[in-house]
Amino acid sequence: MTSSTKSYNEFFYGALAAVAIIGPMLLVIAAGIMPPGPQTGEFIVYGHGVVLVALAAALVMRAAYAWGFSTASRLVAAKPNYSVTA
Numbered sequence: 001m002t003s004s005t006k007s008y009n010e011f012f013y014g015a016l017a018a019v020a021i022i023g024p025m026l027l028v029i030a031a032g033i034m035p036p037g038p039q040t041g042e043f044i045v046y047g048h049g050v051v052l053v054a055l056a057a058a059l060v061m062r063a064a065y066a067w068g069f070s071t072a073s074r075l076v077a078a079k080p081n082y083s084v085t086a
Contacts, residue, residue, distance in 0.1 A: 023051035
């Protein structure tokens with residue numbers, strides 16, 4: 001099986017960057033379609049907040065994922081006959 005990236009880390013950060021760039025662009029396009037008014041500005045501000053929360057949640061989940069694997073590998077290294085399975 002071939003992949004467009006060398007490792008999963010490169011894919012994660014590439015996808016994260018794509019969301020960070022494309023998300024605000026789509027918000028501006030969607031706001032341009034809306035009729036003018038104060039709701040348009042609120043839509044953009046709250047939309048950017050949602051994009052920011054999604055990016056922060058992705059980074060926190062990525063850190064928790066890495067921390068969990070490092071903890072599991074330390075457990076396995078400490079006890080050679082200890083099995084860590086899902």
